[in-house]
Amino acid sequence: MNILIVGLGLIGGSFCRTIKKHTTDTVLGMDIDQNTVNQAVESGAIDRQANFEDISIADLTFVCLYPQQTIDFITEHASQFKPGSVVADTCGIKNRIVSNCEKALLPYGVHFVGIHPMAGREFSGFSYSTDSLFQGASFIVTASKQSNPDAVNLVTDLAVRMGFGEIVRTSPEQHDKIIAFTSQLAHVVSNAYMKSPTALYERGFTGGSFQDLTRVAMLNDKMWTELFWLNKEPLLYEINTIIAHLSQYRDALLTGDLATLQRLLYEGSELKKQDLKANGKIK
Amino acid sequence: MNILIVGLGLIGGSFCRTIKKHTTDTVLGMDIDQNTVNQAVESGAIDRQANFEDISIADLTFVCLYPQQTIDFITEHASQFKPGSVVADTCGIKNRIVSNCEKALLPYGVHFVGIHPMAGREFSGFSYSTDSLFQGASFIVTASKQSNPDAVNLVTDLAVRMGFGEIVRTSPEQHDKIIAFTSQLAHVVSNAYMKSPTALYERGFTGGSFQDLTRVAMLNDKMWTELFWLNKEPLLYEINTIIAHLSQYRDALLTGDLATLQRLLYEGSELKKQDLKANGKIK
Structure with a gap:
């Protein structure tokens, strides 16, 4: 499938590298910093740079931005995501993110899944991203009342393939x-x-x-x-x-x-x- | 030289094992628990069990007990230590220990040196002692106004031979x-x-x-x-x-x-x- 990663920082970059390492999915990457995108292409972390038109060809999109940026990006581009596709975020908090993003995407038939990969480093940015950051780490997936079970499963299955050690399902509030x-x-x-x-x-x-x-x-x-x-x-x-x-x-x-x-x-x-x-x- | 270790817990036991591993000094061990002493002998951590008479043949004694026990042991046996020999403790606090022990030992011409090996584990007791606990760790040696420089050097030199990574000299108060x-x-x-x-x-x-x-x-x-x-x-x-x-x-x-x-x-x-x-x- 086509996987789009928005934001190639430590987490987004590590998502790209890990997905490329463990799957045959196509990984498209997007970042406001062109140097970062070039680095990602050159290192093989992504198959190619994504532009805004590519939002509509992604089967699964991970938005790896700061919390407010995440809400803003998803709200702004809500109508461009492919109907039936899945959009996920990777923020460290979930309640506000999930409620805002679901509200933005549901009218367009796009499924939102809030996740939290429990890994990090003291340093930020693509340069510090690795294909082993998530190895054995917990993958928290939040299911709300409006979650689509197939969308949750799609994301969870990918997490298992990526080498996360434990999948934890919970509510955004918990x-x-x-x-x-x-x-x-x-x-x-x-x-x-x-x-x-x-x-x-x-x-x-x-x-x-x-x-x-x-x-x-x-x-x-x-x-x-x-x-x-x-x-x-x-x-x-x-x-x-x-x-x-x-x-x-x-x-x-x-x-x-x-x-x-x-x-x-x-x-x-x-x-x-x-x-x-x-x-x-x-x- | 003859090194006496009083108290074969995690720290005392690790002192024995580390000294035996890195030096040719004779290590005598003492503990109120006979099973622990037997374990220490059998594992080669000490050359033999020490009795109270052996206090007088030790060139260097490490008292590896709780703080109050340390003060009590040294005060009680002050007259038995060999004049000119060195007695050290390994407690995590130094001011009270050093002042009390110096007061007890100085009249008998015995030199006291307060040290603090900066290593530990979550578990206590001889069973958890190892010959690598201090590898690369800081060795803090406290010099008071009454410290004997040769005694401080004797202890410090041994610490270097034992594989401590850094020797830090400071006052008990600091x-x-x-x-x-x-x-x-x-x-x-x-x-x-x-x-x-x-x-x-x-x-x-x-x-x-x-x-x-x-x-x-x-x-x-x-x-x-x-x-x-x-x-x-x-x-x-x-x-x-x-x-x-x-x-x-x-x-x-x-x-x-x-x-x-x-x-x-x-x-x-x-x-x-x-x-x-x-x-x-x-x-």
Whole structure:
């Protein structure tokens, strides 16, 4: 089939490379930056550059842009997609995207599927894209009340062929709640962690824990601001929750209530242990 | 020389194995658990079991116990150590340890050196000890006003032979301030992170960031309670600092001040970038 990738950044570029590696589908690529498109053609990541007319020949389109750009692109070109074809996005939030894009595409008989490939890197752009980024990663596909089952299956089948490790189906609302915790909060905490004045003196004093806690501190501030804003309520809940918990340890230490401090640590440790067990990481 | 290791847990056991692997020194081991000692002998981690009389034949003694136990052991046996010999501990905090142990040992002409090998695992005990735990890790050696330079050199030279990657010299006070940030805060945050009710639903929704943020959440609650308590002020400062920073992101998101939110993210990202550059991880 003809697969169109709109936006050849880290995710879009990696989609192109991975699809080319694992399938015989035709991959067309589009990007506002002509140099990026040239790079994509030269590296064999795409079969050829797509122009706006090609929107109508795609059987499956992945829009790999920032959230608002994604909504804008799909809304603007809604009438050009092939009726019966499938359009998917790859944004890190889903509720707003899915509702807006479904509304734009349904009148034209085009099926929208919101997905979230759970992989990324600290760096952005096509240059950092690889054909192994998604290897073994989770592929989240969101089904709304208006989703077309065949469209969801088409996207899911491709994900399996691409080498994703696990396919997770959920609703856009549930996705956003969980992602606020597993991904967005991690980026906020990691970023905030770097702001202690003590960070200037860390050299030589770090085992793995500082590195782990701050690995995702370097981030695309423009993209994440947009993602956070579009998922405001769930993320606020998570930030408030961790502040409340951190305050408990702080208060126990401050008052010298070591029994409580130890209990707090034990409880967190047990939750992690249960989590590792549930994920088959330990017995 | 004769090296005595007191306490054959994860760190003590790994010290034995690493010294045996890289040097021809004689390693004697002592532990309150006879099974552990037997395991250490059988696995070749120590040359033989040490009894209390052996304290006086050791040229270098590493006490690898919990902080209070370390102080108690050294104080109790102060008169038994060989005059001119060196005693070191491996605790994660140094100020209280160094001042107490120097006070106990100086009257007997025994030199104390506080060290901190920057390596660990999520699991405790001799069974998890390895001869590669310290490979490339930082070895922090603290010099106080009363430190004997030859004693510090003896310990440092051994660390180099053991395969530590970097030797960092600092004062006990500076060590404790920085470690409150790079290690203790990491454990508190990681542990607190697990306590969101949303954690129960993370399966399938995690890329690397959740795993990284919570890797050190599973911990030895008894040991860390003691370490936190013995480093109360620096750790309180770090917990309060990250709570204050997290509150800034929270407030910007709450009021929809996206310019501030993006600036906060940009600043944290830049700090991480500078940190990676300073450590030679990126150009």
